[in-house]
Amino acid sequence: MSAEAATQSTTIRRATPDDVPAVLAMFDEIIAWFVAIGNEGQWGAEPWSTQERQIARVTEALALPGACVAEHPEAGVIGVLVLGDAMEYVPPADEPELYVRLLLAARDARARGIGRRLLAFADGRARAARVHHLRVDCYGGGSGDLVRFYESCGYVRLSVFDEDGWPGQMLGRTLD
Numbered sequence: 001m002s003a004e005a006a007t008q009s010t011t012i013r014r015a016t017p018d019d020v021p022a023v024l025a026m027f028d029e030i031i032a033w034f035v036a037i038g039n040e041g042q043w044g045a046e047p048w049s050t051q052e053r054q055i056a057r058v059t060e061a062l063a064l065p066g067a068c069v070a071e072h073p074e075a076g077v078i079g080v081l082v083l084g085d086a087m088e089y090v091p092p093a094d095e096p097e098l099y100v101r102l103l104l105a106a107r108d109a110r111a112r113g114i115g116r117r118l119l120a121f122a123d124g125r126a127r128a129a130r131v132h133h134l135r136v137d138c139y140g141g142g143s144g145d146l147v148r149f150y151e152s153c154g155y156v157r158l159s160v161f162d163e164d165g166w167p168g169q170m171l172g173r174t175l176d
Contacts, residue, residue: 009072009073010070010071010072010073010078010079010110010114010117011070011071012068012069012070012071012081012117012118012121013068013069013071014067014068015062015063015067015068015069015080015082016062017059017062017063019062019069019077019080020055020058020059020062021049022069022076022077023058023062023069023077023080023104024047024048024049024054024055024058025049026077026078026080026104026105026106026107027043027047027048027049027054027058027104028047028048028049029106029107030043030104030107031043031044031045031046031047031048032047033107039142039143041139041141041142041166041167042139042141042142061082061101061102062080062082064082064083064084064101065084066081066082066083066084066098066101066125067080067081067082067083068080068081068082068083068118068121069081070105070111070114070117070118072108072110072111074110075106075108075110075111077106078105078106078108078110078111078114079103079104079105079106079111079114079115079117079118080102080103080104080118081100081102081103081118081119081121081122082100082101082102082103083098083099083100083101083122083125084098084099084101085099085101086099086135087099087101087137089161089163089168090135090137090161090168090170091159091170093133093135095132095133096131096132096133097131097133097134097135097172098122098125098126098129098131098133098134099134099135099136100119100122100134100135100136103115103118103119103136105118115149115153116153119153122134123173123175126175127175131175132174132175133172133173133174133175134155134172134173134175135158135170135171135172135173136150136155136170136171136172137161137168137169137170137171138150138168138169138171139166139167139168139169140160140167140168140169141166141167146169147169147171150171151171153173154173155171155172155173156171156172156173157169157170157171158170158171158172
């Protein structure tokens with residue numbers, strides 16, 4: 001099955017507390033990969049599933065009304081999207097917006113393209129709410145690949161910030 005077909009067979013549904021272990025496993029897998037490529041600055045080097053603070057953060061995020069997961073029929077949960085209010089460490093928006101609080105895709109080949117699909121889902125949610133602006137913040141360090149990913153999805157750089165030594169990039173998107 002092609003990556004495109006795998007992405008199309010994936011469903012997006014409301015997250016539940018039962019999804020917490022799968023999302024933590026995605027974080028752990030990505031963190032292990034980050035460590036292997038020397039990118040410990042984004043989320044550290046320790047698996048989130050072993051840290052009470054991170055377990056609580058994921059549990060709280062998945063309980064938000066705008067929390068969704070992408071579920072593949074064979075691979076299970078391969079992506080997560082959490083929409084809602086802006087994070088407390090970013091400046092408030094000048095107009096109504098939908099904020100991408102979390103976007104994560106598994107390293108599994110069947111998750112290829114799921115980040116873009118989840119951002120398109122976010123666009124749909126914004127349109128349904130008659131909101132024309134979306135913002136997201138992400139890790140602005142490392143190779144810059146994450147910032148370029150958001151730019152390839154129609155987001156533009158708005159500002160940079162430093163959150164206790166964590167270099168952040170704020171990006172935004174205006175819908176037609």
